[in-house]
Amino acid sequence: MSVEIKISLNEGIYLKDPQDSPLGRNIIKYSILLIDEVGFEAFNFKKLAQEMGSTEASVYRYFENKHSLLIYLVSWYWEWVAYLIKINTVNIDDPKKKLKIIINSFVSASVDNPTTEYIDENKLHSVVIAEGTKAYRTKEVDEENGKGFFKNYKKLITMVAGIILEINPTFEYPYSLASNLFEMSNDHIYFAKHLPKLTDIKVEENKYAEVEKMLNYFSAKILGYEI
Amino acid sequence: MSVEIKISLNEGIYLKDPQDSPLGRNIIKYSILLIDEVGFEAFNFKKLAQEMGSTEASVYRYFENKHSLLIYLVSWYWEWVAYLIKINTVNIDDPKKKLKIIINSFVSASVDNPTTEYIDENKLHSVVIAEGTKAYRTKEVDEENGKGFFKNYKKLITMVAGIILEINPTFEYPYSLASNLFEMSNDHIYFAKHLPKLTDIKVEENKYAEVEKMLNYFSAKILGYEI
DNA sequence: TTTTAAATAATAGCAATACTATCATATAAG
């Protein structure tokens, strides 16, 4: 038995919902693999179509361009992390424990079951780590934000900020801390792999235990509690 | 009287040192203005040459491509921030005061004098905020890191980590905190302007006092001292 | 001053990218 996750994403991001057809699901599947392999700059719809055994024109019927596709992928990731956090905190009352689960979800966003068949969540996490910020670091950010393209990120951060306020209701920076935990998680996994002089973290074999420990430590200090 | 800053950057970044000729200095000057105006994706050497009244081929004699030019610009910025920190902390003994100056330098990296005539430091700061991470979020990061292209960033972070250790010699994450303060400064200035739901900061008229206050607060909590 | 070298400008061209358009064919729905 498997439970299918229904991810709801802003309609403006795509031209046609890729979840609704085999070709669409293939676009998602292979774009994750290909971006992870060649990087976002070298990635394009021609290569993607080739990889999938389809055509460039067909891909363009789903997404305006590769930038929209990247927004789709990171939005899916944000939504999925939010989902993970929800199912793993559902029976927990202590907000400190909830934050620990949040940090674990940020760092090692993966789960065995349920999962979506055409999405390799670990690869998607890699893509988000390496390319995620490019989704909103563009000249079009205000326009796209106006269209709701970053709604999923904001929703995720709002939820985390709420839990931070449960721990410390007078804390002045719940949203900043929430987004910083997310960004810092990705940054330091990336630094550990590629620019190790920028962090104290050591990553071995895709195990991010040290990142998790660090984020727990930082959170506890900032919010004023013992781990 | 003005003191000229000599910025020393890795020779591999450029084909010919742009500091050494009027055309080279123009490339730096106009690339900052143009990237700030149109964004890094839309920026190219043809537009830059047009803007400067030069030619595409001439720009290519200084930099292999726009990516190298971006690395040059952010390296200049990193080096310049390090310089600012040094001159502003030279007579200060208390490492907590030094860290305060570091945070001020990260957030509002600007100074009236001395300055480099062909570089608008405020605009460069804007470029680093919006485009800086793209310098090292590429598939070529390991290769370029091997060539020393990110030496200036690592130098800056190493210096800051040293001061953090002066404050708290048993602190486990001096490099992580240092790089996080830098990245967080840029992130939250960007968020405040473009994705305000991701931060608690409000920015008014390019005054970043709130960001500064937040980073001082976070540092003090994490390192365990009163502001 | 003359000559020679170096830097820049002007122009052309080429392969790849980022699309758009058209038409044929397959599939599914009415």
Added chain:
DNA sequence: CTTATATGATAGTATTGCTATTATTTAAAA
């Protein structure tokens, strides 16, 4: 069975990211 819809196949166009060639200006050396 007919018609709408999705996909495939193919072509084409404007822009980008360069490289090459030659001419012209500027600076350095003789």
